[in-house]
Amino acid sequence: MLLAALAILAGFALLIWSADRFVYGAAALARNLGVPPLVIGLTIVGMGTSAPELLVSALAAWDGNPGLGIGNAIGSNITNIGLVLGATALVAPLTVHSKLLKRELPLLLVAMLFGYWLLSDGRLARAEGAALLLGLALLVAWMVWSARRARTDDALAEELLDEQPTPTSTAAALGWFALGLLVLLGGARMLVWGAVHIAHTLGISDLVIGLTVVAIGTSLPELATSIVSARRGEPDIALGNVIGSNLFNVLGVLGLPGLIAPGPVPHAVLTRDYPLMLALTLLLFVFAYGRQPRRINRAEGGVLLGVFIGYECWLYWTA
Template identity: 40%
Template structure:
């Protein structure tokens, strides 16, 4: 048990730093070659923070552990809203633009509803994945169009995009990108293998491992970006990071994986965990809509929801409880 837990933790650390290196290196090179920061933030960085979920899901599917793959996405989306946004709003209140609730939030909810609809028959087919990938292309097109319409005044000041005044070293950034990719692959492999071993050792269902420790682990890049945004008082960055991550987890991660290999969905996920994901999404709207603001008490509600859900999942597997 101790060996598997240690290797899982090592994999988590390697995964996190792999994502950081890959995203930062790609962002610096993209800015150096003249790609607008807004486009970089909403494409390279957003997709980069979803790479841990993608790699974990890819290795899980290769190992035929589909429950971990599905649980990872559902659990990550739940953790992004409840855990990460809860922590962020305890640090600093988050204002939410009315347009965000009417556009990006609705896109997130529609994306998650489509995910659930495709999973109702117990399998995410290849054509489902192709539809989701097409949705990803459309979403990126929407981001590009809106960024052009808003102009440079709307440029996102993302901590991941901070670039020194001097030009980056192309060899150094190239090495950082390659090292990040290797770290992502190695970290994801260690996490999946040892998560499965821990689950089997304690007779914990793979879907529960995916919904809890794997989902939280792969959400660490979003947590880091959101907390830094809150500390720097970058309004809108945290909520944009959460909404964008949840959208890309479905369109990019689920779409890409299931378009290559059909993904099995266990009945409990369809019956319980996916509805919880939708309820958590609706809870975000209920808390934010009246004042267009998430304060500390709303953050406490989100954290309580996360804690209650984790307790429901894990208490049956804790000895003597």
């Protein structure tokens, strides 16, 4: 148990560090190859905070633990809205004014409903996993096309343009990219091994470990980024990080287990976890669009955080 817990902690630390280096190297390499900065910002940089979830989900499914990957995808979305946005709004109320965010939040609801429809038969087949990943590819293409049409109006796109890496040689970019990828894989491997070992030792399901320990740990980059953005007076970025990450999770992280290890979906996912994820997203929609000016205040942040804490307690007692 002690070794497994240390593996989880080390895996989290390696994932957080390596995701940053992986994104830095990939973005610098893309820029050196002539990829437009806006495309880099909305794809490579935008996917950066979801890289840990993607690797963990893929390795868990490859090792025969798809429940851990499914739990990671859904649990990360619940954590992002309940813990990340809830805690961020308590630090600094979030004013919503970006046109890009107004389009992305309804799109997130559509993506989640699409995912639930695919899972509603109790199985995640390979074709359904492929459909979710195709949806992710279409989403990225739409984001780039949309941002190019309205780049001067979208605060999120402008901020992503500011996140470009400092100039570096192609050799150095390749080095950071390769090192980041290798450490990402190593960190994800340690995390999956430790999580599965603890789950088996305690006699609880991989799904619950994915929904709790793994989901919270892989959401730490979003929590740090969102709180820093809110304190700097950039609430669009705090919201944008969460909405973008949740879109990647429901389409990419949830799709990978189906593509790699298709099989049955735990009944609790359809009756407890996925409905709560949808309910939190609808609650966020109501809070964000319920008044003028549109904002998520501290009281509403407290509601989101309270729902998250109640859900974690529910999982604890039922597990």
